[in-house]
Amino acid sequence: MPPLPPAAGIRLSELAIQVGATVVGDGDVRVHSVATLEHAGPGTIAFLANPKYRARLAMTHAAAVIVTPAFADVTPLPKLVHRNPYATYAKVAAILHPVAAAQPGVDRSAVVAASAAIDASAVIGPLATLGARARVGAHAVIGAGCAIGEDAEIGDGAILHPHVIVYPNCVIGARTIVHAGAVLGADGFGMAEEEGRWLKIPQLGRVVVGADCEIGANTTIDRGAIGDTIIEDDVKLDNQIQIGHNCTIGAHTAIAGCVGIAGSTSIGRNCKIGGAAMIAGHLEIADGTIVSAATGVFDSLLEAGVYTATFPALPHRKWRHVASEVRRLRALAERVATLERALAARDAES
Known part of the structure; x- marks a missing residue:
């Protein structure tokens, strides 16, 4: 949204009260x-x-800044001081740039089942569709072109941006x-092989997303095969993530873009999964685990920690040299083991 005129800003001292920060300097400055x-200018806060x-x-050139106590004396500018300046910035941004409230009602072009x-x-x-017995809660927003299936439920205050698909019962x-x-709720990739052909397994579960979650653009979450695929409260999913059937994503976990999670994997609470990580199916990942970007996870991670399985970028010529050496590691290990056995035998004879 375009910036408001400076006269319409808010005093720094008022912002401090609302976000729980301390003012250092001129609290009457308006932002x-x-x-x-x-890129900051007059009337802005950075x-x-x-x-x-x-x-x-x-x-x-900001009118005010948000900093930690350690940087409170670095600048003479008026400032909000808080131990978590990034979270404070998030709160300030929400106050200064509120989302415009939509006008309640059903657009005349929407197709809504009588039930x-x-x-x-x-x-x-406009052009949204709601199936039989679908339920939409108070102050929820269903954007243009969304499709809400039969018996699906959209909670109070939920926001579905244009062209979101929610399959039945989700x-x-x-x-x-x-x-x-x-x-949300497309069939999981469930197939049984018989005599060289694939038989589709009916996907009978749902996708159940908790409160205060955020699901990025073009992310897909498959419905469960028998039970449900569950996204717990306050989970944050970036764009273009694939979550397979019957997965569970624990509360307060954040997953960056282009991650793929195969079916029946359980990711714990407060985890952080870096972009483009690939996680195999039927695994467990402990609460508080951090998986670095582009890491492949093929076994359960039962102890919280930071896990990385990618090699940092190198100039191509150096990368080829390192790759060549890595290919020789097995042979080198066998040679070392042979030498160790020979030394052990010699020591035994002496």
Whole structure:
């Protein structure tokens, strides 16, 4: 949204109260929008969360900044001081850039089954479709072109951006945000092989998404084969993630873009999965585990920690040399083992 006129801003002291920060400097300074340190101008507030950008703090033209106590004396600018400046910035941004409220009602082009139940405060956008007995809660927003299947449930305050598909019987929890193009509840990849051909296994479960989740654009979550695929409360999923049938993603876990998770894998609470990680099926990942970007996980991770299975980028010529040496490791290990046995035999004779 375009920045508000400076006169319409909010005093720094008022912001501090709302976000739980401490004001250092002139609390009467008004700010109307957020900005990065390098692009900030009059009336804006910027933040420093990463110390490597400290030099930008001295050059910023922001009206105020958000910093940790360690950087409170680095700049003379008015500031909000908090031990977690990034989270403070998130709260400030939400205050200064509120989402415009949609007008309740059902667009005339929407197709809604007679048995669907829609709260009077909900919004149903153009060309959306709601199947029989679908339920949409208070203040929920169903964007243009969304398709909500039979007996699906959309919780209070949930927001579905345009062209989200929610298959029959699936559940989206309160205040969850689903971005454009996401598909929740398509059949899982369940096939049985017989005499060289594949038999489709009926996928009878649901996708159940908890409250306060966010699901990125074009992410797909498959329905369970018999039980449900479960996304617990406050899970954050980036764009273009694939989650297979009967997975469970524990509360407060964050997963970056292009991750693939095969069926029946259980990921614990408060995990962080880096972009493009590939996780095999029928595994367990412990609470609090961090998986680095592009890591392949083929066995359960039963102890919390940081797991990395990718080789850092090198100039191509060096990478070829390293790859060549890696291919020789098995032969080298066998030679070392042979030498160890020979030395042990000689020591035994002496």
